[in-house]
Amino acid sequence: MKIVIIGAGEIGYDLASVLSQEKHDVIVLDRDKDCLDKVSENLDVLCHEGNATSAKDLVDTGVKDADIMIAVTSIDEVNMIASMMSKRLGAKMVIARIRSDELSRPNAPLKSTDLGIDVLIHPEQSAAQEIVRLVKRASASDLINLADGKMQMIGLRIGKDSPLVGKSLIKYAEEYPEITFRVVAISRRGLTIIPSGSVQIRALDQIFVLAKTEEIPDVVKTSGKPNVEINRIMIAGGTPIGSMIARILCREEKNWNIKLIEPDHDKAVDLAHELKDVLVLNGNPTDPDLLATEGITDTDAFISVTDDEESNIISCLMAKHLEVQKTVALVSKSDYIPLSQTIGLDAAINKKSAASNEIHRHVRGGRVISVTALQGTKAEVIELQAAPGSKITKKPIRKIKFPEGCVVGGILSDGSTDIATGQSQIQAEDRVIIFCLPNAIEKVTSLFK
Missing domain, CATH: 3.40.50.720 (NAD(P)-binding Rossmann-like Domain)
Incomplete structure (x- = not known):
């Protein structure tokens, strides 16, 4: 896939790094030579020095035959103009980062599509919404809504006095049979673990647990953390x-x-x-x-x-x-x-990770519904939809060979949600929540096509 990134700042650099590792043809346009030098020295991408609001520079960069153009400069007006011109020049999909909520308000006189923008990214709004969710779940270090809000993934820091210290994940699940949950990732001293049932929880681990939204408070109690009321x-x-x-x-x-x-x-x-x-x-x-x-x-x-x-x-x-x-x-x-x-x-x-997650979802395309990086870890949460006739629908989960570094967390089928087990059978059009390391993403998504 040919992708043009306008803006070599932090978001542009991060996107170029991830997308080039996934073997996309990436071209970065910026007028700042120092930023471009950093990109060219460290990443396997093409760089073009020029003005994002110049039609000639956009054509020279290759916008005409780009599958995706992503405008992520620090100036809203530049992103808008670059998006409008790129769409006119032939870019198939245009994604723009806009800080102002002027285009996303319900009564806005102009919509983003009027400016040729297919996907509008608003990092500040995403960050604000995430902070509000964290305030409501006072014990959480991370909180991600999944399956249209019917499931949540919560990050919990395990204290030295937690009753979970020293327990294996199998033992943890056996002690709380009334709660349906799954520990899908553990962050331990900078290492990211996609765990098996025999892995033991240690003090100061950060565990990521998937459960139905209404059962999240019960999951928090199992860690020994008090349910604090925030006012x-x-x-x-x-x-x-x-x-x-x-x-x-x-x-x-x-x-x-x-x-x-x-x-x-x-x-x-x-x-x-x-x-x-x-x-x-x-x-x-x-x-x-x-x-x-x-x-x-x-x-x-x-x-x-x-x-x-x-x-x-x-x-x-x-x-x-x-x-x-x-x-x-x-x-x-x-x-x-x-x-x-x-x-x-x-x-x-x-806030930049919120923008990167949204952009990444559209770049991956296909059956990908959402992509969220677990902050502070190398793991990602991917929500995928099973295509009719795909490999994932032909056998129970335990009989499917998944790549190392991935675990199936939950399934949304006909409006109902369940934690996945080895006996679960995924049907066509089911939405499946998967946790995996970056090197397993491509192989996992291929199972759903």
């Missing part, structure tokens, strides 16, 4: 993500107690006018005196989403030191995510 929330940073979190929470029926701290006076005033149910404060969210004055010790959840990731981590560490139940930090470097939990943070969110 009082403090948000550090009136950034697009911070304001979106506040808007999402204010639209809900629950009467949240929300405080938002924004260092810029004019922005704080604007947010105070817009968010009537939120107490907006003007100040430095890393100032311990301000946090103490505003009652951080009585706060249930502290969310730091400023533009400075180091400040986000430091603020959350201060909050954790003051015994705040749930802390969530926004980080831009995905390498910080596994580190964040080892130093005491409950969860770290990388």
Whole structure:
């Protein structure tokens, strides 16, 4: 597949890296020579220096016969213009990253398709929604909705006093026969394990468990973590993500107690006018005196989403030191995510991974419904639909030879969900949730075609 990526920043670089490893023909266009040098030195892709809003440069890059054009520069207007021109020039599919919600609002005068954009990526909105889900599941380090929300995958950090320490996964399942669940991945000291039943759970492991949504609270209890009720929330940073979190929470029926701290006076005033149910404060969210004055010790959840990731981590560490139940930090470097939990943070969110997941789903195409990377690990969650006559539909799961490094988690069939077992028989058009390492993805998806 020929793929043109416009923008050699962090998202563009990550996409080029993954897609080139999957043997796609990748061309990266950017006007910044230093960014392109980094790409060409480290990745097996073609680079073209030029302007994304120039028709000549787009043609020279090969947009005319591109299967997919992906615009991920840091400027919305550039992405819009490049998308519109690329569609006119012949790109089969156009994907664009747009930070503003102007095109995605219900009453927007222009839709994304009017600008030639087939798929609109909104990383800030995805990150805000993920943070809200994590706040609602206070014990979770990760939470992913699957099978139209009927199943969830939850990440749990195993403490030294957890009753699960030292137990094999078989023993774990035997002790809780009333709950249907499956441990599908374990992150252990930087290693990602797709486990068998004999694998033992150790202290400080991060386990990823798949279960029906209504059974997730019961799964949390098995780990020994208390089911904490979150009511009082403090948000550090009136950034697009911070304001979106506040808007999402204010639209809900629950009467949240929300405080938002924004260092810029004019922005704080604007947010105070817009968010009537939120107490907006003007100040430095890393100032311990301000946090103490505003009652951080009585706060249930502290969310730091400023533009400075180091400040986000430091603020959350201060909050954790003051015994705040749930802390969530926004980080831009995905390498910080596994580190964040080892130093005491409950969860770290990388908005760029949300964009990469959505783009990757469309690049893989075919029977792929969703792709989500497990943050801080090398594993991915893939939701696939079985095609009529595909290999996966011809035998029970135990008789199918799956590649090493993959496990079938759940099945959505005719609206009902089940945890997969060796006896499960996948039918045509069933949706199947699979957890696998990158080197197994291509072989797994081929079983569903």
